[in-house]
Amino acid sequence: MSYDRLNSLESQPTTWRRDDDPQYQDDPEFARFTENLSNQLFTLTSNISNLSRQIALLGTKRDTDRVRERVHNLLEETRSGFKDAGEGIKKVQTWEDVNPSQKWTQQKLSSEFKAALDEFQTVQRRALEKQRASAVATRAALQEGGDHHATIEGREQQQLQQLEQQPRLANQDEVDFQESLIIERESEIRNIEQSVGELNELFRDVAHIVHEQGGQLDVISENVENVTTDTRGANVELRSASRYQKNARNKMCCLLIILAIILTVIILAAVLG
Incomplete structure (x- = not known):
């Protein structure tokens, strides 16, 4: 289906132009539902943009606990939002007694959802790479610190051991803290991996829907063109008559x-x- 044909369908009047004008709405419930779904997709797109900016800070000098907290919260919120929106897309696709303009709305929302989900998966994978790199670096630093402590413990100077006893206790607190960070980041890595897998399933479902709706839209476009041709022919006949x-x-x-x-x-x- 060509881009021009899609635009020709887009120019047709839809059933959701205005909520306060019933003459444009064959199905007000469909109009309200699709408008809410469109707003959800807009919010998800905004979240993805914000999330991408926050992920870019990971591993840099501006990487802080607050940045990681925002990344975690945005990931959770956006994942949940995509699952809800996915259910909405499926409900729209099974809506009964839809007219041609509503079918176009179905296709439009499915395509927008698919594009946004694809972008979010890319952002999630980037976050996963940053989290893995951070966990590896933290574990390497922890291992290096452990080797250093073992070397110190092998020394025979009692006085040096006494002098370093207090710093070692402080270092042990740092080791415990770093280990907790590793556990936390590994947990986040597992969550992201699980989310990527779950949303991949949703992505395939929607891609299948978009493919099927694309064939239906081709039929709609052909019907519109046929109606236009028939209308022109009827106009000529009427003028002749x-x-x-x-x-x-x-x-x-x-x-x-x-x-x-x-x-x-x-x-x-x-x-x-």
């Missing part, structure tokens, strides 16, 4: 005038005779 009717009226008038003249001549001949 109008001309024939006008010519017939003119001929009838001429015949009536001729008959009137003949009748007048006969009457005059009879009176004068």
Whole structure:
């Protein structure tokens, strides 16, 4: 299906132009539902943009606990939003008794959902890579610190051991903290991996829907073109019929005038005779 044909369908009037004007709504419930779904997709797109900016800060000098918290919250919120929107898309596709403009709305929402979900999956994978790199770096630093402590413990100078006893206790707190960070990031990695898998299933479902709706939209487009062609043909026929009717009226008038003249001549001949 060409882009021009899609635009030609888009230019057709839809059933959700205005909520306060019933004459444009064959199905107000469909209009409200699709408008809410469209707003959901807009919110998800905004979340993805914000999430992408926050992920770009991971692993840089601006990487802070607050940044990681925002990334985590945005990931959770957007995942949940896509699951809800996916259910909405499926409900729209199974809506009964839809007209051509509503079918186009179905296709439009499915395509927008698919594009947004694809972008979110890309952002999730980027977050996954950053989290893995951070966990590896933290584990490597922890391992290096452990080797250093083992070397110190092997020294025989009692005085040096006593002097370093207090720093080692402090370092142990740091080790515990780093280990907790590793556990937290590995948990986040598992969550992202699970989400990627779940949303991949949703992505395939919607892609299948878009493919099926694309075939239906081709049929709709062909029907619209056929109706346009038939309408033009009917217009030509009507104009031809109008001309024939006008010519017939003119001929009838001429015949009536001729008959009137003949009748007048006969009457005059009879009176004068």
